[in-house]
Amino acid sequence: xxxxxxxxxxxxxxxxxxxxxxxxxxxxxxxxxxxxxxxxxxxxxxxxxxxxxxxxxxxxxxxxxxxxxxxxxxxxxxxxxxxxxxxxxxxxxxxxxxxxxxxxxxxxxxxxxxxxxxxxxxxxxxxxxxxxxxxxxxxxxxxxxxxxxxxxxxxxxxxxxxxxxxxxxxxxxx
Amino acid sequence: xxxxxxxxxxxxxxxxxxxxxxxxxxxxxxxxxxxxxxxxxxxxxxxxxxxxxxxxxxxxxxxxxxxxxxxxxxxxxxxxxxxxxxxxxxxxxxxxxxxxxxxxxxxxxxxxxxxxxxxxxxxxxxxxxxxxxxxxxxxxxxxxxxxxxxxxxxxxxxxxxxxxxxxxxxxxxxxxxxxxxxxxxxxxxxxxxxxxxxxxxxxxxxxxxxxxxxxxxxxxxxxxxxxxxxxxxxxxxxxxxxxxxxxxxxxxxxxxxxxxxxxxxxxxxxxxxxxxxxxxxxxxxxxxxxxxxxxxxxxxxxxxxxxxxxxxxxxxxxxxxxxxxxxxxxxxxxxxxxxxxx
Numbered sequence: 001x002x003x004x005x006x007x008x009x010x011x012x013x014x015x016x017x018x019x020x021x022x023x024x025x026x027x028x029x030x031x032x033x034x035x036x037x038x039x040x041x042x043x044x045x046x047x048x049x050x051x052x053x054x055x056x057x058x059x060x061x062x063x064x065x066x067x068x069x070x071x072x073x074x075x076x077x078x079x080x081x082x083x084x085x086x087x088x089x090x091x092x093x094x095x096x097x098x099x100x101x102x103x104x105x106x107x108x109x110x111x112x113x114x115x116x117x118x119x120x121x122x123x124x125x126x127x128x129x130x131x132x133x134x135x136x137x138x139x140x141x142x143x144x145x146x147x148x149x150x151x152x153x154x155x156x157x158x159x160x161x162x163x164x165x166x167x168x169x170x171x172x173x174x
Numbered sequence: 175x176x177x178x179x180x181x182x183x184x185x186x187x188x189x190x191x192x193x194x195x196x197x198x199x200x201x202x203x204x205x206x207x208x209x210x211x212x213x214x215x216x217x218x219x220x221x222x223x224x225x226x227x228x229x230x231x232x233x234x235x236x237x238x239x240x241x242x243x244x245x246x247x248x249x250x251x252x253x254x255x256x257x258x259x260x261x262x263x264x265x266x267x268x269x270x271x272x273x274x275x276x277x278x279x280x281x282x283x284x285x286x287x288x289x290x291x292x293x294x295x296x297x298x299x300x301x302x303x304x305x306x307x308x309x310x311x312x313x314x315x316x317x318x319x320x321x322x323x324x325x326x327x328x329x330x331x332x333x334x335x336x337x338x339x340x341x342x343x344x345x346x347x348x349x350x351x352x353x354x355x356x357x358x359x360x361x362x363x364x365x366x367x368x369x370x371x372x373x374x375x376x377x378x379x380x381x382x383x384x385x386x387x388x389x390x391x392x393x394x395x396x397x398x399x400x401x402x403x404x405x406x407x408x409x410x411x412x413x414x415x416x417x418x419x420x421x422x423x424x425x426x427x428x429x430x431x432x433x434x435x436x437x438x439x440x441x442x443x444x445x446x447x448x449x450x451x452x453x454x455x456x457x458x459x460x461x462x463x464x465x466x467x468x469x470x471x472x473x474x475x476x477x478x479x480x481x482x483x484x485x486x487x488x489x490x491x492x493x494x495x496x497x498x499x500x501x502x503x504x505x506x507x508x509x510x511x512x513x514x515x516x
Contacts, residue, residue: 033495034214036317036488041472041480110497112473113299123298128466134501 006172008068014061015173021054022096026148048107049116055100062093074167085157092154095147102143106136213321215495218488221324222496223276230508231278233496235289238272239405240462243416243453245294251423251448254381255373257477259294259302260448268293269453270464271360271408274307282404288356290365290387291469292451300476305469305489306365306387308354312435313344317488346438359407361392361417361453369471369486370432372479382432382481384439387419387451408456417453422446433483460512468497 006012025047032043073082107114107124109132114122161169222233249262259265269292273285287308294302314320319341326337338344357363365387372380393414395407411417425444426432459465472480472490480486503509 032491033498034216036213036215036218036491038482038484038487040491041487110468111293111295111301112468112470113301121299124301126295126298126301127463128468130466130497130501130504133466133497134503134505137498137501138505 005071005168006174007071008064010064011061011068012173014057014064018054018057018061018096021050021057022099022147023151025050025054025099026144026151029144045115048103048114051100051103052114052116052122054096055104058093058096058100061096071172074161074165074169076165076167088150088153088157092150095143095150098143099140099147102136102140106133106140109133109136213318215491218317218321218492219495219499221321221328223499224328227499228276228278229503230500230512231276232272232500233276234492235272235274236276236278237280237282237285238270238289238459238464239408240457240459240464241269241271241453242455242457242462243267243269243451245421245449245451247449248447250446251373254375254379254425255477256376257296257302257373257475259296259475265294265296267451268295268463268467270459270462270467270469271404271456273404279401281401283356283399286356288360288363288365288404290360290363291464291467293464293467293469294475296475301473302475302478303467303469303471303473304367305471307368308356308363308365309347309368310350310364310366310386311346311438312368312485313338313347314341314485315343315434315436316484317492320485320488343436346436350438357389358397359392359395359411360404361408361411362389364388365419367471369435369483369489370426370481371474372432372481374477374479380479382426382430383423384426385421385423385448388422390418390420390450391415392417405456412454412456419451419453421448421451423448432481435483435485460509468493470494470497 007015028043028047032040032047035043073085077085104114104122107122109125109129111124111126111128113124116122158170158173161167162171219233227233228236243266245259245265245267247260247263247265249260251260252262269290272289272291273280273282274287274289275285289308290306292302292304292306294304296302312320314323323337323341326333338348367385370382370384373383374380393411395410398406398410400406408417423446424439425446426439427443430439430443431437456462457464470490470493471486474480500508
């Protein structure tokens with residue numbers, strides 16, 4: 001019975017693991033571009049490595065999502081609300097992919113190899129191109145702002161479903 | 175549980191508001207912790223660029239010239255560092271000579287500090303940027319005092335005097351400054367790593383080092399004057415012969431603090447010449463490929479790592495902000511006219 005009202009375990013686990021990862025990464029990003037403190041390098045190095053992890057996880061997540069049966073939205077929602085809900089999820093997935101991709105590209109074109117947990121290093125261009133760096137750096141920054149806005153909207157919507165509409169949308173992810 | 179004791183509507187709203195405030199609160203906490211009493215990367219670069227930034231140029235060391243050449247390693251470091259660059263052999267590099275200051279049109283001979291930066295693109299995942307200055311030590315030990323030092327320099331000689339009086343840690347820097355007289359050319363200066371780094375050997379041991387480039391040979395030049403004197407003299411020299419430096423490493427002793435960039439290490443410390451830096455050619459800075467590079471001293475190859483030196487860490491973070499600003503400006507076309515005009 002309960003299984004039918006909730007998303008598959010793999011999807012729920014990935015959702016909450018990535019939620020923690022992404023929120024930490026966004027906060028780390030906001031802090032590290034401002035800081036001159038010695039921990040800046042530590043956070044920056046971790047941010048890049050966890051960025052690769054987030055990229056791998058979102059690809060896995062999209063694959064699982066495409067194979068899994070998702071739950072229908074509550075029938076009480078209007079057509080506009082349903083469309084909004086579906087569109088916002090597409091945007092969230094797009095951001096989950098675009099954030100690590102733009103982050104890596106800005107490092108690549110700036111000729112900065114990315115070290116992953118001391119295990120291996122992602123390649124970088126042998127010559128830098130500052131205009132391409134400018135493009136990807138700005139994209140990465142604006143996407144971060146859009147991501148924060150979308151996450152706040154997503155959280156607000158989840159709480160609205162649970163407390164105001166009193167439907168099972170939030171519970172289906174727990 | 176709480177909802178049992180409270181009117182239902184109130185608890186719902188409270189929960190929603192609390193959750194939203196928590197998200198927003200975490201973000202603002204991050205900002206607040208940054209702005210309390212520490213200098214941010216933005217504030218630092220704001221200070222460097224002043225009221226009239228030169229769009230598209232570096233915020234520090236804005237004026238310079240690109241160089242190319244090769245490093246001829248003699249293998250003298252092979253036992254203490256795994257980086258293949260130091261095995262006997264020849265490795266090409268690109269680089270940049272520059273003068274301190276944010277003005278890309280400043281007269282060459284007016285600047286008190288000169289710099290040499292190198293870039294070794296050893297392989298796609300293994301690259302090294304080196305940014306060296308003429309002073310062997312920093313006057314201060316952390317970015318906040320460094321900020322105040324620049325504030326004092328911008329205010330004038332009286333403020334500088336007062337600053338150094340308040341900062342006894344600048345003793346070694348002051349001693350160097352008193353004995354230093356600028357060379358007539360980029361090629362005649364000795365350039366220092368400023369900060370210490372660790373070299374790692376095959377066994378996993380680490381050795382803290384500083385290094386310097388010591389002039390080994392350069393062609394004579396005419397004492398041309400004018401705003402681009404150092405660049406003109408370099409061009410003359412390179413027409414005749416390469417400019418050569420010995421790359422000299424100083425190995426820290428047990429008593430040396432590798433995290434303090436203001437203290438000179440004793441002259442008795444072991445020194446090793448790792449080979450020669452041979453500069454063969456130059457290009458105007460907007461045409462050569464040094465323009466696109468951020469000479470971030472924390473882009474390090476395998477076998478070399480950063481110390482905890484707060485100035486070293488801050489250099490990387492501040493360079494990133496400067497690079498971001500000029501990249502954004504370059505993207506917007508700030509340098510198009512400059513290039514065509516040359």
